[in-house]
Amino acid sequence: MSETIEKLLTAKDFETDQDVRWCPGCGDYSILKQVQKVVPELGIKRENIVFVSGIGCSSRFPYYMETFGMHSIHGRATTIASGLKAARPELSVWIVTGDGDALSIGGNHLIHILRKNFNVNILLFNNQIYGLTKGQYSPSSEEGKITKSSPLGSIDHPFNPVALCLGADATFVARTMDRDPNHLRDVLKRANEHKGTSMVEIYQNCNVFNDGAFFIYTDKETKPAETLFLEQGKPLIFGAGKNKGIKLDGFKPVVVDLNENTSANELWIHDETDRVKAGLLSRFFDNPKKENHLPRPFGIFYTENRYCHEEAMAEQVKSAIAKSGEGDLNKLLKGGNTWTIS
Amino acid sequence: MSTKTEIAKDITILFAGDSGDGIQLAGTQFTNTTALFGNDLSTFPNFPAEIRAPQGTLAGVSGFQLRFSSNDIYTPGDAFDVLVVMNAAALKANIKQLKTGGIIIANTDGFDPKNLSLAKYPADINPLKDNSLEKYKVYEIDVTKLTKECLKESGLGIKEIERTKNMFVLGFILWMFNRSLDNSIKYIEDKFKKNPQVMDANIKTLKAGYHFGDTSETFTTRFQVEKAKLETGEYRNIMGNQAVAIGLIAAAKKSRLNLFFGSYPITPASDILHDLSRNQHFGVKTFQAEDEIAAVGSAIGASFGGALGVTASSGPGVALKGEAIGLALMLELPLVIINIQRGGPSTGLPTKTEQSDLLQALYGRNGEAPVAVIAANTPSDCFNTIFEACRIAVEHMTPVFFLSDGYIANGSEPWKFPTAENLPSIKAVFAQPRNENDEKFMPYKRDEKLVRKWAIPGTKGLEHRVGGIEKEDVSGNISYDPDNHEHMVKTRAKKIENIADYIPLQKIDNGKEKGKLLIVGWGSTYGSIKAAVKEAIEEGYDVSHVHIKYLNPLPKNLGEILYSFEKIIVPEMNNGQLVKVLRDKYLVPATGFNKIKGIPFSAAEIKNKIVEILK
Secondary structure: OOOOOOOOOOHHHHEOOOOOOOOOOOHHHHHHHHHHHHHHHHOOOHHHEEEEEOOOOHHHHHHHEOOEEEEOOOOOHHHHHHHHHHHOOOOEEEEEEEHHHHHHHOHHHHHHHHHHOOOOEEEEEEOOOEOOOOOEOOOOOOOOOOEOOEOOOOOOOOOOHHHHHHHOOOOEEEEEEOOOHHHHHHHHHHHHHOOOOEEEEEEOOEOOOEOOOOHHHHOOOOHHHHEEEOOOOOEOEEOHHHOEEEEEEOOEEEEEEOEOOEOHHHOOEOOOOOHHHHHHHHOOOOOOOOOOOOOEEEEEEEEOOOOOHHHHHHHHHHHHHHHHOOOOHHHHHHOOOEEEEO | OOOEEEEEOEEEEEEEEEOOOOHHHHHHHHHHHHHHHOOEEEEEEEOOOOOOOOOOOHHHEEEEEEEEEOOOOOOOOOOEEEEEEOOHHHHHHHHHHEEEEEEEEEEHHHHOHHHHHHOOOOOOOOOOOOOOOOOOEEEEEOHHHHHHHHOOOOOOOHHHHHOOHHHHHHHHHHHHOOOOOHHHHHHHHHHOOOOHHHHHHHHHHHHHHHHHHHHOOOOOEEEEEOOOOOOOEEEEEEEHHHHHHHHHHHHHHHHOOOEEEEEOOOOOOHHHHHHHHOOHHHOOEEEEOOOHHHHHHHHHHHHHOOOEEEEEEOHHHHHHHHHHHHHHHHHOOOEEEEEEEOEOOOOOEOOOOOOOOHHHHHHOOOOOOOOEEEEOOOOOHHHHHHHHHHHHHHHHOOEEEEEEEHHHHHOEEEEOOOOHHHOOOOOOOEOOOOOOOOOOOOOEOEOOOOOEOEOOOOOOOOOOEEEOOOEOOEOOOEOOOHHHHHHHHHHHHHHHHHHHHHOOOOOEEEOOOOEEEEEEEEHHHHHHHHHHHHHHHHOOOOEEEEEEOEEEOOOOOHHHHHOOEEEEEEEEOOOOOHHHHHHHHHOOOOEEEEOOOOOOOOHHHHHHHHHHHHO
16 A cells, blocks of 8 residues: 555545535544545555445445445345455555444455455444434343333343454454544554554444434543543543543443542553453443442453464465466366367 | 277266266366367256265255367257266166167166165165166176276275275266377376375276276277367366456456455355365455355455455355345445356256346345346356456446356356466556645546545545445535435446446347347357257247347347347246346337256257247
């Protein structure tokens, strides 16, 4: 991706002539804007970028990006992106998906792309609701949620997307939110830098069917106490005035007040390469209404270097050619044993 | 002792035994030697669905049928001349198909009380001992004992020794048909080159079987089947699925595209995945996906990227791919979908053959979703047909179904293979890079065939979006406009119809251009119909044969042919599918002749039908 760009591109160069058709006030607008801002900074030629989506509100995304794009079918963007990346490893491939698309109908493909580790970026817009079909509970909706299809409250236990992806041996797992543009951009850049499948969960507000689902994490009033921003090599500190920290008592995370008696040095230091700690962090998933709950982490939970599927695939082709020579079609047509009728 | 050699024109032999007896291997080896000798031949392996069904039972019987001849042949034979049985179950399952006067070679060890009981023979009944096989020539050989005797000093364990039984049988059959051991010895040497002890044991048993024919005084007749007078040229033996794999690689070469094959294992299609995976030095990328949907999705992704995207499956898997095939059709990208049909519906009969997915290929998607459909007739014809499928997909930017079935996928025949130079080239038309001042790129602008250009990522100035939502013609933007939708549905249909201008006209395979009776077939029934019609014509019946390869669009002159006959019969291994299409499209009084038993038509069945109608 280090080719020189003939002309410096700006966010404007990534806008299309299509009217954006999300509901006014949708969190998707903010994500689109940040993606359009970040992409020109990545040093990738515009024609080498492809956005692939499935079905759902978020999956309209490719229409609004002046790159190559495919708005595919429900849950399958991951499969299409896999084939594309296998055939064309040099392309920068981005998958845009939602909680229904990725975690429900496309759940199988999600875990497999993470395991196979194609070098693509997945942006999972999580709004904890089915928006396009007008308001049914999704696989990330909380228990008891009242929706059109669950008038007495949902009896489904929700997925914890970060824990699910870690369980599938993802090599990059992060969480961010639509209402924190700076954080969103930082995470997107890190996702792009990562070689392998980068999984970015983005909390996104659906102001029509699930308004305020994440306000507790995005609202100025509550954000400091309810969110925990992960920074590599830094202690886990949160709260208004940075007055609280997380300490590990064995494997149990404990919230401590930071005062003269407790210094930051005793706190849990974030290490995004530590799989065990990432697993613990992913379980900071309490219902914020519960007493003594842990804050919700944002940032990069985990990252590791593992070979990418498309690289290994190309490598095998190369080694097969090195071993047997470039395939000779006449030899293949002829096979092992022939006879002649004269 | 003197043995006489009898000249035979045409022999059908069935090797049958437990699925663990190595019957398929013995059959394949005999086939290869027969092919090298220069006979025309046709094979039909038949195995149970279970990898290791309970030993000795009827469910566990595996068979390998081979017909070889000094004449042209079209089927693996209706009835056997020789039946080789490794146990009682194998005899019981296959005796019905042995010709009167036919030869039974029975491994007596497989007829002990335990095996007889497993084969469900009544207590104290042994068919080898009770004269029930009087109509046949029965040769009893204690293969197990002779093999053990031969290898007693080999140092191998009893299990390993017993495993070479099939080589004894192979050796004996090679003797019986006056064939050389060389090719089989070469095969064993290759296969066991890392294990000289096992290699020696197999060769020794093979030779023992051969010499047993010579020295045992039981066998007084050997058979000689002379070379067939096939068209001159160089031949090899080929199986249908093998031909598909080679055809895909050839099509990729001749179109200068990279081949991407996304597949999920399923019987009877998996061998294509295996064959392609062995040929990565041709630049082939194979992807074993997590499921059928991911397999087709990955092929569409690769196609979007400019590769030749191919997926393969069988009926149940194809059902899962339906939605994605609809997407490829909306995207107007090349995609080849291979369906190696098997008995259905649902899981059906996985290891048995059927032609019951024609309507699925033609209509099995939501919305108005026409795609091209093409079917192979014989094992070697799979090569030309898959090559054609790739050509149509690339040159017409459309999904194409390639239909084969378990019968020809696993069957084999001699193939006068082409050279790379003689294969036609396939022309992919890519949209060219654009500059900033050029007019805006229109992804759905079409040529005179109504085909759009392939605009692949990485091409400057072609940034555009495609998707499954209805598009506006030319621009490709989303459109809910009523007139546009109707126009696009009609355009996509016309685009497929236009392919008819780029395929050969329908030929009459055999018989006159007009007359009393026309037999219309498609796919793997070719051999049986060919043989039956040939015989009927020789006997003076007014019958002709048409075999349709291009099932959508149909050849432009097909109607004309159909209207020239008083009666039309459509034999199919299904409950009547092509017959529906013909009646619908041409309003002809075609009637079906159907067999839905998981096994192919015999030539005799079709011949009898012809006689019944014309007598």
